[in-house]
Every structure is written in C-alpha cells, then in structure tokens.
Amino acid sequence: MPVKAIVAKVDQQNGVMVIITADRQFRCLPLPDAVPSIGTTIELHLQAEKMTVRGLLNTK
Amino acid sequence: MNDSTALNLINLAQKGDCRAREKLIKLYKPFIQKTSFNVCRRYLSWENDDELSIALIAFNEAISSYNHVKGASFFTFAYGLISQRLIDYFRSEVKHKHRPLSSFNAGEEMELSLVECAQAWENYRLQIEREELVQTILELDQRLSEYGTSLDELADICPKHRDAREKLVRVAKVLCSNVKLLHTLRKNKRLPAKELARVAKVSKRVLENGRKYIIALVVIMSEERFSVLKDFTGLGEQRKRGCCHAGQSHSG
Structure with missing residues (x-):
C-alpha cells in the first residue's frame, strides 16, 4: 500500500535518507537515483509488516 | 534582557500596563524582524513592508495570550504565532x-x-x-x-508494527493532555515513566521500549512550530475534533 512521506534527512555520504511517513514511522531508506531534497513529500511502497510476510511464507 | 525580566514585563502587560507592552515591543523589534525574515526569506523594512506590521500585531497578540504555565518559552510561542499569521x-x-x-x-x-x-x-x-x-x-x-535522540536513531528504533505504534501514539496523547506530566518531561528531559504508566494504563516495559518514539511524538504534538508535521502524521486529529487537548499547543 502506498504511503506518503516527508524526507527529513539526506545523508549522501552513506547513501541513505530518513523519512517520516504519514502513518508515523521514522524510516531509514537507501537514496534513490534522483536524490530528493529535505522537506520533499514522496510516495513509496513500504515492505509489508513482518507478521504478514511470515504468514504468507507459512501458508500451505 | 533575560527571560525572567521579559516574563515580568509580559505579566505587567497582561495586567494592562501599556508601558510594559511598549517596552517589550520596542526591545524585541529585532526578534520580530528576524522571525519575519525567516518566514519571508527576504529583507524587510519597517517603512515599506506589510509583513512586519502583521508580525508586530502577532507579537502583540502573543504578549496577550502567552501562558508560561503551559511550558513553552515565550519566544517559541511568539515565533509560532508570527509564522502562522504571516x-x-x-x-x-x-x-x-x-x-x-x-x-x-x-x-x-x-x-x-x-x-x-x-x-x-x-x-x-x-x-x-x-x-x-x-x-x-x-x-x-x-x-x-x-532529549538525547535524533532522527537517525528514531529510524532505527521506530516500531515496525502498526499496533505497537498506535499504542505508543495513545500514550503520547495521554502525556500531551496532562499538563503536569508534560511539564515534568520538559523539565527533566525524561519520560515520567511511573506516573505515565499509571495514567496511560500501560506497562513500564512498553514505555521503556518506546521511550524515544513517545518523546518524538510528544515534541511534535505539543509544540506549535511542528504543526505541519503533526497534521501530516495525523497527530492533530484529536484537536480538530475538539478533544481534551484543544488549545494546548496554541497557548504556549
């Protein structure tokens, strides 16, 4: 499910950025090719929650 | 002029002392100008720019409506109000x-x-x-x-599960709505774990694990200058519904 996020920090040296998502997550993500600037609103597809993934793997 | 002197002048102005109000405005004209510059991102002059008049009126409004009991410093409060009015x-x-x-x-x-x-x-x-x-x-x-944390650290420790986050959001909202707990947090820069656990009806372990995440949420929710982030993350919904927290962040 897509989620909106604000870019809160860009660390070009380590190739990562910190984002704050609309569902109140702070996440560290690898920088995309087009590096966004701080304050940019982006939309991304975050990995499904661990339990959901595990549930899918364990389902026969 | 130190903060306590400014606070004394604010108290006098709020009681109707026009001279104290004028003195405050005169002394903090550079602060008003600097705040306006930060918002407008251009040089502003008192003679030509309406923005400074707006900022001046907002500063005057801040003097009247500031309440130091709420915990925020006067300048934080005035900064927020001036930005908002501009x-x-x-x-x-x-x-x-x-x-x-x-x-x-x-x-x-x-x-x-x-x-x-x-x-x-x-x-x-x-x-x-x-x-x-x-x-x-x-x-x-x-x-x-x-508060001894950072955006980088929050990215590492932020709960991945929605349920866990929602539980901590609820705790943060409880803390924000309790002036005494909020004051203790701001004063000691630490979560008042024992009291908060009792009021929010959660275990101390939950508070310990989500301590920094809760602090981040409280900072965002309780300070007017972070209202953009509060709205973006949906943390301001309670206020819009006119819940118990109404006016907390507006009145300093």
Missing part, C-alpha cells in the same frame, strides 16, 4: 490576487499578466512553505537532540 496573510493575499480575474474586463494582455502574477505568487508561497518545512525539520532534529 502564512495566513500570504494565503489571503493569494486569494485576493485571484479574485479580480473573473471580473476583470481590461485587455487580454493585462489579464495574462495578472495570471502570471498569481502564478508567481503561488510559486513564491509554495517555496516559502517548503523552506519553512525544511526549517521545521531541522528544528525538530535539534529539539530531539535535547
């Missing part, structure tokens, strides 16, 4: 610029120039909002460092 002013100006277009009967060229003008104004407003957001995020990082 943004409101820009928005009303944009609307004003749009209005004549439908009723304008002059030549097409003139109309085009008005459209361009409105577009340029809109771009300018967006740029100001973007710069303000950058400033807000930098201030948030700075504020988090006062």
